[in-house]
Amino acid sequence: MTVTSWTTAMRYRPYAQWPAQQLIDLRAKIAQSHWRFGYHIQPTTGLLNDPNGFTYFNGQWQLFYQSFPFGPVHGLKSWVHLVSDDLLHWQNLGRALTPDSPLDQQGVYSGSALPVEDRLFLMYTGNVRDQQWQRHPKQNGAWLTTANQVTKLVAPLISDPPTGVTEHFRDPQLIRHGEWYYAILGAQKQDQTGHILVYRARDVTGPWHIAGELTFGDQALGYMVECPNLVFIDDRPVLTFCPQGISPDVLASDNRYPNAYVVGTAFDWEHLRIVNPSPLRLLDAGFDVYATQAFNAPDGQVLAVSWIGLPDTTYPSDQEGWANGLSMVKTLRLCHGELRQTPVTSLETLRTRRLALTTESASIPAQSELQFTIPADQQGTLTIVMNQVTGAGLTLTFDTVHGKLVVDRSAAGAGVAVDYGTSRTATLPVGQAVTGQLLLDNSVFELYLNDGATVLTGRLFPPAGPWQLTTTGFTVALNLQGWQLASINQD
Numbered sequence: 001m002t003v004t005s006w007t008t009a010m011r012y013r014p015y016a017q018w019p020a021q022q023l024i025d026l027r028a029k030i031a032q033s034h035w036r037f038g039y040h041i042q043p044t045t046g047l048l049n050d051p052n053g054f055t056y057f058n059g060q061w062q063l064f065y066q067s068f069p070f071g072p073v074h075g076l077k078s079w080v081h082l083v084s085d086d087l088l089h090w091q092n093l094g095r096a097l098t099p100d101s102p103l104d105q106q107g108v109y110s111g112s113a114l115p116v117e118d119r120l121f122l123m124y125t126g127n128v129r130d131q132q133w134q135r136h137p138k139q140n141g142a143w144l145t146t147a148n149q150v151t152k153l154v155a156p157l158i159s160d161p162p163t164g165v166t167e168h169f170r171d172p173q174l175i176r177h178g179e180w181y182y183a184i185l186g187a188q189k190q191d192q193t194g195h196i197l198v199y200r201a202r203d204v205t206g207p208w209h210i211a212g213e214l215t216f217g218d219q220a221l222g223y224m225v226e227c228p229n230l231v232f233i234d235d236r237p238v239l240t241f242c243p244q245g246i247s248p249d250v251l252a253s254d255n256r257y258p259n260a261y262v263v264g265t266a267f268d269w270e271h272l273r274i275v276n277p278s279p280l281r282l283l284d285a286g287f288d289v290y291a292t293q294a295f296n297a298p299d300g301q302v303l304a305v306s307w308i309g310l311p312d313t314t315y316p317s318d319q320e321g322w323a324n325g326l327s328m329v330k331t332l333r334l335c336h337g338e339l340r341q342t343p344v345t346s347l348e349t350l351r352t353r354r355l356a357l358t359t360e361s362a363s364i365p366a367q368s369e370l371q372f373t374i375p376a377d378q379q380g381t382l383t384i385v386m387n388q389v390t391g392a393g394l395t396l397t398f399d400t401v402h403g404k405l406v407v408d409r410s411a412a413g414a415g416v417a418v419d420y421g422t423s424r425t426a427t428l429p430v431g432q433a434v435t436g437q438l439l440l441d442n443s444v445f446e447l448y449l450n451d452g453a454t455v456l457t458g459r460l461f462p463p464a465g466p467w468q469l470t471t472t473g474f475t476v477a478l479n480l481q482g483w484q485l486a487s488i489n490q491d
Helices: 020-030 316-320 343-349
Strands: 047-058 059-067 078-084 092-098 108-116 119-124 137-144 150-152 165-177 178-191 194-201 207-215 224-233 237-242 262-263 266-268 273-275 289-296 303-306 330-335 338-343 351-354 359-366 367-374 378-385 392-399 404-408 423-425 434-441 444-449 454-461 467-472 480-485
Touching: 047 289, 047 303, 059 092, 059 108, 092 119, 092 150, 108 289, 119 165, 119 194, 119 392, 165 224, 194 224, 194 237, 207 434, 224 289, 224 303, 224 330, 237 266, 237 289, 237 330, 262 338, 266 392, 303 454, 338 378, 338 444, 343 359, 392 434, 404 454, 423 454, 467 480
Parallel strands: 047 108, 108 165
Antiparallel strands: 047 059, 059 078, 078 092, 108 119, 119 137, 137 150, 165 178, 178 194, 178 224, 194 207, 224 237, 237 262, 266 273, 289 303, 303 330, 330 338, 351 480, 359 467, 367 434, 367 480, 378 392, 378 467, 392 404, 404 423, 434 444, 444 454
């Protein structure tokens, strides 16, 4: 069964009413793709959406993601459950939360997880619509046991948005502080402005009561805030969030929707306020990162994972029956008050072969890791050549004289969101050398500069064929090294 035109009725068709042949046909089509990831998390079929429930429980790392398995579109969503021993190799345990109750009958939307004694508590937004298709969001709960058995609560934790808030009220993040459980939620007020609301409860199953609004200055946050996420690094609060429609005067971004962060010196729990907040900054200066979820792990690490995809955006892989993926898990640190993001060190175990990168042009695999240093006072370009006929591909143009990087994917294959531009510019230290780590995985790249001070992530859809690395314009030899990375995905 091939679907070419998705109606609302099809998108929200109950899972049991889909013919088995739909998933069989999708798998067969996807198996022919050269854009599938080798080591990034990707959907088996259909749509992968926000990461959810990222935590540590029962001796393993736990991660969920929103899924619509029947096509590369936003439809009736569920949560798929993954577990890992090393934050790199993930076992897919199948669906954990399915839209099968009156509290989530139009979709299991985003949320989080928190270990409570010997069980894992899941808090998520249930999408409920009436016969007029008006949304009535519910903030729901469920328990997951050590045997991965899920039991949903029969009543919502928060049944309705508070007074003055529209139907856009979702994405709870659970935090425990002292004797209280807190839930941080994205919201839109009746005046079409975005806000972050905070609820609290003595018991994780409730009753939950609104405690106030999380604040960090008086800047306007656009018309809606999605996926608010609060963690603490060296006892300092770091808030990540997605402010839809934010003014470029507050946060400049070339993307349709940005992922932002702010750092404070302390958190005032009484007034729910970030003390001495930094200016708003982009979490990722690239093309395709959104809905990042982070948490404070029990071993002291602060870990994050991002959705590589954007709302209201189509990708060439949609034609193959699948859409989007997740970033590598990243370790978050602060350095002089600035956020640093770096891939978890277990990535090194994927290295299978050191690459010979001693010339101005060298063959590289489509699954590889490159590390480099661009010396001070240099201007030149690294090109990942993906079209051997034209010599075109992904270009990274560095100017360490003026402190500037331009990443251009316009010639890297099929276009993506071209209305929002095909290049991204990042500011670098003026007159200083730049170190870089570039992860390539068939149709996605992640670029980490200066130990993760600047990160750029994006999708690529090149033609099939060999890849090359070329360097042009530099007046000195670059320090380049690289490795082929193994495939660990099973499909």
